[in-house]
Amino acid sequence: MSVKNKSIYAILGILNILPSSGYDIKKYCDNVLSGFWNENFGHIYPTLKKMLADGTIEIMSKGKNEKKIQYKITSRGEQALDHWFLEETKLQPVRSEFMLKLFFSSHQPKEKVLQMIEKYKKVHQDKLEKYRVMEMDLEKGIEDISSERAKYIKATLRSGILSHEATIRWCNETIEEIC
Amino acid sequence: MSVKNKSIYAILGILNILPSSGYDIKKYCDNVLSGFWNENFGHIYPTLKKMLADGTIEIMSKGKNEKKIQYKITSRGEQALDHWFLEETKLQPVRSEFMLKLFFSSHQPKEKVLQMIEKYKKVHQDKLEKYRVMEMDLEKGIEDISSERAKYIKATLRSGILSHEATIRWCNETIEEIC
DNA sequence: GGTTTCATGTAACATGTTACATGATTCT
DNA sequence: AGAATCATGTAACATGTTACATGAAACC
Structure with a gap:
């Protein structure tokens, strides 16, 4: 195998x-x-x-x-x-094209960079919204799932929520910095 | 191309x-x-x-x-x-083997799952530490780099820092939940 | 009657990783 | 002298994505 x-x-x-x-x-x-x-x-x-x-x-x-x-x-x-x-769980190597662009973007016009970050923020806000809906759906449908399973499902949802929230905070902070 | x-x-x-x-x-x-x-x-x-x-x-x-x-x-x-x-920057599809395991781990002994999360936390703490060192190095060496470039380098570092911090918070929260 | 969803699959392509081979140079 | 790092590269393997093909069933 x-x-x-x-x-x-x-x-x-x-x-x-x-x-x-x-x-x-x-x-x-x-x-x-x-x-x-x-x-x-x-x-x-x-x-x-x-x-x-x-x-x-x-x-x-x-x-x-x-x-x-x-x-x-x-x-x-x-x-x-x-x-x-x-088995051990190895983290897979990260590849963020967005960060790669940002890293190299010092020659680009500031407005373009800001637009790019705003767009990135929007994407993460939308995803965050979806996660929140999923979290509510889980709360509602919780009787259909064993409480053990629900716990782990919730944990993965929370991970998405915390991570998107952090990204949005980073966007706000970075927009401030660049302006 | x-x-x-x-x-x-x-x-x-x-x-x-x-x-x-x-x-x-x-x-x-x-x-x-x-x-x-x-x-x-x-x-x-x-x-x-x-x-x-x-x-x-x-x-x-x-x-x-x-x-x-x-x-x-x-x-x-x-x-x-x-x-x-x-060009538009598309997010690449995520694949987290860790989350996949966690999602399916309701049949696993609780201690094993907790151990797995603790290990995950450790990995992210170590990475966070490295990022903080890199951030300090950047502050020190900042004269060698144009301020425009330094801004963007810092932004990518901050992204790593915020994201690892969020992960560590998630680990703590989840350990609490599972116990 | 037309569109969407269900359902299975293949082929071509693109991408990414590992192991191996080779040899010079630098460090201890 | 031996180990580590510098330096370039290939081959085999593994993985992942897209486009295409086909047709039934459900929905509006």
Whole structure:
């Protein structure tokens, strides 16, 4: 099994909650994990095939009217998932094109730079807004989820909120500095 | 020219400050840009060749005792750089393996999760410490750099500081919540 | 009847990382 | 003399993204 393809763990984690199709997995990534994880079809489908071959997932027998292919986690997959939790988590190298631009922008007209920062701020304000909505939705729907799971979901949401708030503060501070 | 390879702009930005060799560029990335950008040799050298072919950089005539190949930016490279500043900056999709683990960790023993967060906190504290040192170094060495450049360098440092501080606050909050 | 969403997949392309190879120079 | 750093580069591998192809079903 590949050493670095972390997508398999995202998929195992999702299937560990609920058997799903490739399409469902993509939706889950887009709707729920989007703050810290992303996948695309061109990656999901080949990965599912690999995982089938590895025996970490298997195809569920379809009902009569079922058209989609649903996968579920195997006990081998559960083991792989458990093992992953104990592994060290390395931070992936950061790459912020925005910061790269800013770093090199001393020859650019000040207004352009300020515009760029304002835009960046707007993007983060919008994301923050979405996180806040998600946090409220979680509070509302909390009965449907075990309190243990809710705790961890909330923690990832809080992470997004604190990080976007910090970014917005940085934008304000930096706009001041540059003016 | 490739649409997405942003490394060329990192390289152009560096050469726009000072003609450098591939090795110098790598060092600059490691020492100065590391908070928001990274490059490796396996990427830099082929990219330099491509850029030579594109005409955005050129080889400087070597002095007698010079062994390293120094590149400098051409006027075409300057244009490419200027053009890049006006382009829209898209945020790159996030991928945090740490958050992915946390999200799925409701079946894991609480102590393991807490340990994982403590470790994460430690990593960010260490990085924060480094940023603070870099900030002080910048204050000290500020005469060597134009005040315009210093402003932008400082802004990127502040971004690292605020973001690590936010992460540490999140760790403390989350440790409380989980206990 | 037309648009959107569901659903699966491949091929081409682009990007990024690691390991290896080589040899000079500088430091201890 | 040996270790560390300087310096350039390639090959293999791994990963990730986009565009394309196809067709059914649900919605308006």
